[in-house]
Amino acid sequence: MPAPIRLRELIRTIRTARTQAEEREMIQKECAAIRSSFREEDNTYRCRNVAKLLYMHMLGYPAHFGQLECLKLIASQKFTDKRIGYLGAMLLLDERQDVHLLMTNCIKNDLNHSTQYVQGLALCTLGCMGSSEMCRDLAGEVEKLLKTSNSYLRKKAALCAVHVIRKVPELMEMFLPATKNLLNEKNHGVLHTSVVLLTEMCERSPDMLAHFRKVRQLSSSQLVPQLVRILKNLIMSGYSPEHDVSGISDPFLQVRILRLLRILGRNDDDSSEAMNDILAQVATNTETSKNVGNAILYETVLTIMDIKSESGLRVLAINILGRFLLNNDKNIRYVALTSLLKTVQTDHNAVQRHRSTIVDCLKDLDVSIKRRAMELSFALVNGNNVRGMMKELLYFLDSCEPEFKADCASGIFLAAEKYAPSKRWHIDTIMRVLTTAGSYVRDDAVPNLIQLITNSVEMHAYTVQRLYKAILGDYSQQPLVQVASWCIGEYGDLLVSGQCEEEEPIQVTEDEVLDILESVLISNMSASVTRGYALTAIMKLSTRFTCTVNRIKKVVSIYGSSIDVELQQRAVEYNALFKKYDHMRPALLERMPVMEKVTTNGPAEIVQTNGETETAVLETKPPPSGLQPANQANDLLDLLGGSDITPVIPTAPASKPATAGGELLDLLGDLNLTGSPSPVSAPAPQIAQPPFLLDGLTSPPLFNDIAAGIPSITAYNKNGLKIDFTFERSNTNPSVTVITIQASNSTELDMTDFVFQAAVPKTFQLQLLSPSSSVIPAFNSGTITQVIKVLNPQKQQLRMRIKLTYNHKGSAMQDLAEVNNFPPQSWQ
Amino acid sequence: IHFILLFSRQGKLRLQKWYTTLPDKEKKKIIREIVQIILSRNQRTSSFVDWKDLKLVYKRYASLYFCCAIEDQDNELLTLEVVHRYVELLDRYFGNVCELDIIFNFEKAYFILDEFIIGGEVQETSKKTAVKAIEESDMLQETVEEYMNKPAF
Numbered sequence: 017m018p019a020p021i022r023l024r025e026l027i028r029t030i031r032t033a034r035t036q037a038e039e040r041e042m043i044q045k046e047c048a049a050i051r052s053s054f055r056e057e058d059n060t061y062r063c064r065n066v067a068k069l070l071y072m073h074m075l076g077y078p079a080h081f082g083q084l085e086c087l088k089l090i091a092s093q094k095f096t097d098k099r100i101g102y103l104g105a106m107l108l109l110d111e112r113q114d115v116h117l118l119m120t121n122c123i124k125n126d127l128n129h130s131t132q133y134v135q136g137l138a139l140c141t142l143g144c145m146g147s148s149e150m151c152r153d154l155a156g157e158v159e160k161l162l163k164t165s166n167s168y169l170r171k172k173a174a175l176c177a178v179h180v181i182r183k184v185p186e187l188m189e190m191f192l193p194a195t196k197n198l199l200n201e202k203n204h205g206v207l208h209t210s211v212v213l214l215t216e217m218c219e220r221s222p223d224m225l226a227h228f229r230k231v232r233q234l235s236s237s238q239l240v241p242q243l244v245r246i247l248k249n250l251i252m253s254g255y256s257p258e259h260d261v262s263g264i265s266d267p268f269l270q271v272r273i274l275r276l277l278r279i280l281g282r283n284d285d286d287s288s289e290a291m292n293d294i295l296a297q298v299a300t301n302t303e304t305s306k307n308v309g310n311a312i313l314y315e316t317v318l319t320i321m322d323i324k325s326e327s328g329l330r331v332l333a334i335n336i337l338g339r340f341l342l343n344n345d346k347n348i349r350y351v352a353l354t355s356l357l358k359t360v361q362t363d364h365n366a367v368q369r370h371r372s373t374i375v376d377c378l379k380d381l382d383v384s385i386k387r388r389a390m391e392l393s394f395a396l397v398n399g400n401n402v403r404g405m406m407k408e409l410l411y412f413l414d415s416c417e418p419e420f421k422a423d424c425a426s427g428i429f430l431a432a433e434k435y436a437p438s439k440r441w442h443i444d445t446i447m448r449v450l451t452t453a454g455s456y457v458r459d460d461a462v463p464n465l466i467q468l469i470t471n472s473v474e475m476h477a478y479t480v481q482r483l484y485k486a487i488l489g490d491y492s493q494q495p496l497v498q499v500a501s502w503c504i505g506e507y508g509d510l511l512v513s514g515q516c517e518e519e520e521p522i523q524v525t526e527d528e529v530l531d532i533l534e535s536v537l538i539s540n541m542s543a544s545v546t547r548g549y550a551l552t553a554i555m556k557l558s559t560r561f562t563c564t565v566n567r568i569k570k571v572v573s574i575y576g577s578s579i580d581v582e583l584q585q586r587a588v589e590y591n592a593l594f595k596k597y598d599h600m601r602p603a604l605l606e607r608m609p610v611m612e613k614v615t616t617n618g619p620a621e622i623v624q625t626n627g628e629t630e631t632a633v634l635e636t637k638p639p640p641s642g643l644q645p646a647n648q649a650n651d652l653l654d655l656l657g658g659s660d661i662t663p664v665i666p667t668a669p670a671s672k673p674a675t676a677g678g679e680l681l682d683l684l685g686d687l688n689l690t691g692s693p694s695p696v697s698a699p700a701p702q703i704a705q706p707p708f709l710l711d712g713l714t715s716p717p718l719f720n721d722i723a724a725g726i727p728s729i730t731a732y733n734k735n736g737l738k739i740d741f742t743f744e745r746s747n748t749n750p751s752v753t754v755i756t757i758q759a760s761n762s763t764e765l766d767m768t769d770f771v772f773q774a775a776v777p778k779t780f781q782l783q784l785l786s787p788s789s790s791v792i793p794a795f796n797s798g799t800i801t802q803v804i805k806v807l808n809p810q811k812q813q814l815r816m817r818i819k820l821t822y823n824h825k826g827s828a829m830q831d832l833a834e835v836n837n838f839p840p841q842s843w844q
Numbered sequence: 845i846h847f848i849l850l851f852s853r854q855g856k857l858r859l860q861k862w863y864t865t866l867p868d869k870e871k872k873k874i875i876r877e878i879v880q881i882i883l884s885r886n887q888r889t890s891s892f893v894d895w896k897d898l899k900l901v902y903k904r905y906a907s908l909y910f911c912c913a914i915e916d917q918d919n920e921l922l923t924l925e926v927v928h929r930y931v932e933l934l935d936r937y938f939g940n941v942c943e944l945d946i947i948f949n950f951e952k953a954y955f956i957l958d959e960f961i962i963g964g965e966v967q968e969t970s971k972k973t974a975v976k977a978i979e980e981s982d983m984l985q986e987t988v989e990e991y992m993n994k995p996a997f
Contacts (some may be wrong), residue, residue, distance in 0.1 A: 027948055067951060074857055074950065076872065095984045103954055110865045120881055133981045143963040144863060168977065175962040182963075205968040212965045258970045261925065270930075270971045271922045311921035346890040382889045735978075736897075762897040795896055 017472075020053055021046075023067045029707055030075070043077050054085055063091060063097050066104050069193045073107060083108050083115050090122045096135060099128070102141045118674050120150050127157045135161070136172055143176035151180040155187050162194040167203040174198070174209035178216045188217055188224065199242055204259055204266055207246065211272045214239075218279045229280055229287055240280055240287050244294045247273045251301060274298070274315040281323030288324040295320055310340070310348050314355070321359050334359065336364040341373045346382055353377060353388035360395045361728040361742055371396050377406070378412045390420060394427040402435040404446055414452050421456035423798050425449050426788040429461055430801060439472040442480050454493025458789045462498050469503060470608055477516040480507040484524065488532060492541045493708070497583030498549045501536060504529060505553025506608060509560035526564040530554065534571060548582055551575060555590045559605040569594055726842055731835040732818065736763035737792070739772075739820075741835070743842040753814070753842050755804040761792040770822040772802055777815055781807040792822070806843075814843035845923070845964040846898060846913040847874075848957070850946065853907050858946050859953055863964035882909055892920050903927050907943050929971070930960055936975050946955045955981065 021029075027045060033039035050065045058065075066085050073079035086108060089101025109116045118723050119141075126138035139161065142154060157407035158180060181188045184609045191213070198210035218225040228239045250265045259266035277295075281283040281288040298316050303309040313336055337359075340352035356374070360367045374396065377389035390412065406428065413424045428449055436442035446465055450457065467478050483500035504511065508529055514521035536542050536550040551572070558568045573595065575587035593601050728742040739759045746752040761767050768791050776782045789804035808814060816835045823829065847991065850859035857875060866874070880892060882902050893900040895913070900925040902911040910927045916929050934941040938949070946953050959974045961967060968974045 024948055031947075074860065076857075095981075099955065099981070099985065100951065102959075103951060112865070112867070131984070133977070133984055136977070140958050140962050144958075145865070171967050172962060175965050175967050178965060179963040204970055205973060208969050209965070209967055258972050261929075266969050268922065268966050269923060271919055275919075307921055308925055311925055314921050315919050347892065347924070348886070350890040350892055384890060384892065384894065421863065465997065479928060764896060796894065 020049060020061050020065055020068075023064060023071065026068050027071060035474065039075075042520070043072055043075070046074065047077070051081060054081070058090070059661050062092075063094075063100050067100050070100075070104055070107055070497050072317060079108055083113060085570055087118050087122070089116065090119060090126075093132070095134065102137045102832065106141055106145050110145055111149075116145075116147060117149060120153050123150070124154060124157060127154065129163065131228040132166060132168055135169055139172040139176045139579050143172065143179040145181065146176075146179060148183045148489075151187070155180050155184070155190060159194055162191065162198075165200065167206045170201075171203070171205040171209040174206065174213045178209075178213050181216055181220065183219055188221060191217070192224075192227075199239075199246065202665055208266075208269045208272060211243075211269070211276050215272065215276045215279060227324060229284060229433075240277065240290045243273050243277055244291055247277075247294055247298070251298065262308050264308050264312065265305055266306045267312055270298075270312050271315045273318050274312070278319035278322050279472060281319070281325075281519060283324065285324050288839060291319075291323070292325060292329060294323070296329060296332065297408070299329075299651055304339075307345070307347070310351075312345075314340075314351055317355060323353070330363055331366055334363060334370070338370040338373065339371060341377065346380075346385065349377065349380070350382070350388070353385060356450065357392050357395070361726070364396075367392075368396060368401075369403075371401065375408045378408060378416075383417065389422065390416075390427070391426060394431060397435060399430045399437075402431065402437060402443070406432070407623045409450070410445070410448050413449065418456065419797075421453045422789075424456045425453050426461065426801070429464070430788065430803070433468070438473050440478070443469065443472060443482070447479075447482050447486065450493070450496040450499065454496035457495040459495065460493050460786055460789055464786050465499050466502050467610040469499070470506075476503075476507045477521075478519065480511050481519070482515045484511055484529070484532070485522065487536075491532070491536050491539060494543050494546050496537055497542065497546050501533060501546070501549040501553040504533065505549075505556040508553075508557045512561070526557075526561045527567070529557070530564055530567055530571070533557075537571075537575070544580055544582060547580065548586065551583055551590075553588050553640055553757075555586075555593075556605045558594075559602050643815070708798075727839050729835075729837050729839065731757070731816075731837070732820070732831075732833050734831065734833075735824075735829070736761055737820065737822070738762065739768065739818075739836075743747040743839070745842075751807055751809045751811070753808060755806060755808045755842075757800075757802050757804060759792050759802075760796050760798075761794055762796050764794050765825050767822040767824045767829075768793050770800055773819040773821075774801075774804060775817045776806065776817075777812070778806070779810045779812050780814070783807075807818060808843050811844060814838040845918070845926075845961065846912075849878065849909075849911045850894060850953075851875075851879055851909050851911070852943065853883070853909070855883060857907065858943070859950060861954070861957055861961075878911060878913075881913060881968060897905065902923065905931055908946070926961075926966060932971060933960055933974055936971060937978060952978075957990070958969075967991070 023706040030039055030042055033042055044711075046068065050069060053065050055063060062085055066082055066089060069079045069082040069085075081138040082104065086101050089097040090105060092098060092101065098379050104475075105116075109119070123142055124136045126134050127142075129135050129138070139158070142150065146154070158173050158176045161169050162177060164170055164173070171746045173235070174728075177191050177194075178399070181191070195210070195214060195217070198213070199207065201207050214228065218228055230238070247270060250270055253265060259269075264270070274295075277291050279288075295316055298312065299320070302312050302316075304313060317333040317336050322330050325333075334356075337352045337356055340348045341348060343352075353374070354474035356367055356370070362478055370395075374389055374392050378383055378393065380386055380389065388714060390409075393405060393409060397409075403656050409424065409428055413421060413428065416424060428445065432442055432445045446468070450465075452738060469476070472479070480503045483496075483503050483726070487497055487500045508526075510516075511529060512524050514523060517524075533550050533554050536546055537554075540549070554568055554571055558565050561568070572587050572590045576591050577581050578584045578587060584774075593604065597604075645787050658841070726743040728740055728744070730738060731741045736757065738761075739757055742758070744754045744756070746754065759770065759771065759772065770787075770790050770792055772784075772787065774784065783805040787800050789800055792798070792800050806814065815838070817832065818835060819830070819832050821828070821830045846862075846864050848859070848861045849857065851857050857879075860871070860875065862871065875985070878895065880943070881895065885893070891902055894904070898913045898915060899918070899991060900911055900913050902909055903919050903924060904910075910931065912923050912927060914923050931941075934946070934953065937956055938945045943974065956974070956978055959968065959977050968977075
């Protein structure tokens with residue numbers, strides 16, 4: 017059989033193929049030739065054949081039949097064979113094939129080979145694809161090589177050890193003795209890999225970390241000072257051509273040392289103290305004209321922010337980030353925004369100084385930069401700058417990409433709710449959002465907005481007028497139309513009577529109002545929910561309008577035969593109101609009272625729990641008559657461990673009319689619409705005050721600058737779901753802590769129907785506001801935010817038990833967790 | 845570093861180095877996805893892309909895209925330097941390296957990469973040392989082949 021063609025020949029030939037089919041044909045032919053060559057056990061050309069196979073593998077063709085051949089090459093004595101064999105092993109083999117274990121013996125032999133390049137090949141392969149079994153078998157050899165004086169091998173052994181530790185963490189201990197004098201090397205390769213090894217050990221094991229902080233190394237100096245010295249030498253030493261990159265000496269090593277210092281200094285005063293000077297030195301002396309210098313500065317900033325550094329250093333770090341923001345290089349701006357986002361909670365004031373630059377970044381062309389700038393902007397909004405910031409953010413909402421609009425809208429609502437300087441401003445802002453991004457507003461925001469509007473009593477006329485004008489032109493944006501319909505239904509009388517104080521009242525007749533509502537009903541663009549809103553609004557107007565009652569009656573009766581079941585049901589009931597229960601109509605459709613800020617769309621509970629642990633013995637108070645929301649009761653039971661609990665306080669109003677204010681039911685979400693209008697004896701609907709709702713929690717306290725320095729915590733992080741808590745304390749009421757939770761999802765699929773519930777010990781009181789949505793998008797591309805208010809009059813240590821339910825990858829997920837890591841500043 | 849990919853502007857793969865274990869099918873899917881993401885980015889955007897729970901750092905050199913996937917705590921700017929250093933090593937070895945060099949000598953590109961990075965971490969920060977190691981290994985190779993009196997492959 018003729019000699020198999022050479023690799024380069026093959027490559028050249030394949031590249032001449034003009035179509036995919038032609039290429040496939042060539043490949044198949046060659047594969048066949050290779051297979052028969054393998055069958056013949058041809059030693060001479062095995063190397064060549066495997067090389068060709070690897071090329072074809074890279075093009076995407078199957079190459080598994082070459083796996084055994086790779087092993088044979090590795091076992092061969094020829095260096096060329098070994099080189100290709102190991103390369104093949106790294107490309108074609110991994111721990112999932114049983115075949116790979118056959119390599120172990122070969123590698124063991126090669127690790128003890130006389131030629132260092134063979135040893136190097138073995139170390140490299142083991143360090144790249146070694147399975148846990150292989151690692152266990154060969155760890156001893158690696159450890160031996162870690163102590164050799166040959167720096168070429170030592171550096172490879174160090175990285176191989178890193179891989180072993182990653183695969184089999186229990187083996188970490190065995191490498192400890194060898195690390196004693198790793199840092200005494202002069203060779204940069206060894207130094208670098210040693211630092212990587214030490215970093216890996218410290219990151220994985222708190223014991224190791226403690227050990228390295230204290231223990232004296234061989235040359236009788238501790239680790240931190242040793243690292244500081246090495247770093248200093250790198251900075252101060254003159255030009256070293258071998259390691260120089262744009263005037264900086266071995267930036268790779270510098271960055272790794274800075275990272276190790278970060279880990280050593282975290283939460284440790286002594287270590288942090290020891291590195292203060294060098295960090296300041298690096299921060300001020302590093303050349304910033306090229307990417308290299310900035311890479312080092314970036315790492316330095318990360319380290320300064322993470323350790324217990326003195327405040328001067330921290331300010332220096334943030335200023336560096338501020339300078340980064342002004343840099344022309346996009347990458348640097350990106351990196352700066354990311355870092356600022358991480359530090360904004362702890363060093364809020366310092367970051368505030370750079371607010372205008374951050375806001376400028378909203379106009380950047382790069383999508384990732386815009387997103388980070390937006391998140392950062394929301395984090396920086398406070399009572400003092402809210403007007404200016406909102407202007408910028410609203411402008412951003414107008415012009416940004418659709419993927420941002422929902423998050424931006426939610427963020428604006430949240431910020432407006434917390435910091436609105438006046439009710440008029442608040443309403444205006446909401447209006448602006450609804451009109452510019454109305455279709456992107458999350459559905460859950462609608463009830464929230466409605467409730468806000470109800471509460472601003474003096475603004476009703478103004479609000480309804482603006483909303484009316486907004487939908488007059490265009491009624492396609494569903495959330496806007498829903499809010500507008502509800503308001504028109506409630507305050508239509510104010511609209512036609514022209515009572516508006518805040519702006520020029522418009523002249524509207526009752527018929528015109530009904531026209532627009534009917535258009536909404538008829539329009540194809542209206543969702544079913546929207547139609548529901550419109551119909552109920554029309555119905556409510558029957559008591560507020562005087563001349564058009566007949567028209568209303570007609571409309572309502574038409575929809576009694578609507579195909580849409582929901583509409584039909586409503587219409588039939590309203591019809592009945594007109595006919596049989598007309599005497600009750602005015603009472604039922606009366607103006608809604610101001611609602612308490614208690615939301616039941618999410619799991620809102622004012623809960624009294626009897627104590628901390630699993631076996632909770634609870635006071636049983638008889639639940640108020642009959643209207644206990646069933647699902648809430650169940651949730652509570654689950655949350656508190658399934659013991660025989662009756663929830664003490666319902667948050668749903670104790671009694672309410674079943675039909676009037678269909679929107680009220682929508683709003684509060686959990687009572688079922690009964691089939692027939694249940695005669696309600698109480699004429700005026702009263703919402704029972706949940707007895708334990710303290711006044712301190714109803715009016716949104718105006719926060720000044722966020723109390724600096726309450727660190728945020730990660731309360732939960734499992735299965736790709738991460739929940740962070742950030743804290744604010746009220747200046748007006750020191751027993752109140754406001755926790756904003758942010759839930760993010762790093763998996764590849766969205767989490768839907770996400771519900772967050774919380775319970776606290778007896779001495780606390782808890783209020784959950786509405787979440788921003790119930791879907792956490794995948795890939796960390798968005799978050800759900802929700803605000804929790806905690807009242808802690810006895811200033812006890814805050815603890816919380818949380819329950820998470822959501823749907824993910826088609827199955828329902830549920831988890832319980834305890835949050836115990838609240839920082840002291842959040843409750844003291 | 846979790847993996848390194850080199851691909852042309854037409855999306856053809858020139859090198860793939862994986863430092864984590866994944867099934868073949870998964871790798872192919874990832875490659876397709878990432879190539880698409882990166883090729884669709886325009887000039888004005890940054891070199892970083894958030895992807896799943898990793899960060900992609902990419903840079904274009906002539907007709908080749910170099911892409912690394914790093915973890916959240918890794919330094920993106922330094923990764924750009926890592927990529928640049930790899931290109932410099934290739935350049936030093938091949939002398940004014942171009943895409944064709946990498947196509948026809950892909951196995952050498954891998955060898956050079958393996959002298960620079962092991963298990964996703966940098967092993968050697970001196971250009972001179974890394975290239976020297978490759979050249980000496982090459983000499984081992986030729987010597988053996990000379991002995992066999994046959995060309996390498």
